Amino acid sequence: MSSAESGSAQVTAGKPGRARGRPRSFDRETALEKALLAFWEHGYEATSVADLTRAMDIGAPSLYAAFGDKRSLFEEVVQVYGARYGAFGQRALEEEPTAFAAVRRMLREAVAEYTVPGRPPGCLVIHAGANCSTPEVEDGLRQRRNANIAAIRDRIAAGVAAGELPPGTDASALARHTGAVIQGVSQQARDGASRTELEALVEIALAVWPRP
Missing domain, CATH: 1.10.357.10 (Tetracycline Repressor, domain 2)
Incomplete structure (x- = not known):
């Protein structure tokens, strides 16, 4: 992961980044809901990181910076699903x-x-x-x-x-x-x-x- 990408994960949308950072170009909650729907439709194993980045409309570095790895993202998705739908x-x-x-x-x-x-x-x-x-x-x-x-x-x-x-x-x-x-x-x-x-x-x- 580049230092620029890492820096972008530490700022909120619309606010300037640090020295080499840039504003996060996506809304985290919207991206999380899109990931939830992808996992819901296809299951955990059949949903790849590439599938997730396409569904969430973000790059892999942004996914890792904002959510961690695929398993960490899924664990957060399950929490949201339980509160919102289950x-x-x-x-x-x-x-x-x-x-x-x-x-x-x-x-x-x-x-x-x-x-x-x-x-x-x-x-x-x-x-x-x-x-x-x-x-x-x-x-x-x-x-x-x-x-x-x-x-x-x-x-x-x-x-x-x-x-x-x-x-x-x-x-x-x-x-x-x-x-x-x-x-x-x-x-x-x-x-x-x-x-x-x-x-x-x-x-x-x-x-x-x-x-x-």
Whole structure:
């Protein structure tokens, strides 16, 4: 990396650089969103640095200066994705009065989120791990998915304790079932299933829930 490129990474857009620097010629947040969409569409492994620089409309030196390497950029992308597009599940668990209502809302909102026109279908955290040969990335995504299932399990267990669900309800199995439905919805959305078709799938999945 040249000293000029390094200097450009330390200044904000529109402000003069240091002795040999120059203004950063791109908006960082806009470039980050473009990287997010590229990873979301193609996954981690299949998205090269060249793909990223084309999508972000920046040079490789600028990418490295602003975001670090590809893996560091992806880790930031996953954080942004979770806050901007993937927070619906946690909100449902926190806001709904019962475990069943929380999971019903989560599944219905997953269908809505995974089929929004004009952006990649499905879930980035699910899709980006497919065919991933970078152990650290694969493990990080797996941990996120398992953490989501653990949060669902805990909400179901609280529902059992509160008498919302029968005492013998297997909270772990029911949480795994919910996770499997979410992952299936994501993949089927990528395969072209419509929102209406996936909404019907969710209603069938909800029918297996035990009643108090």
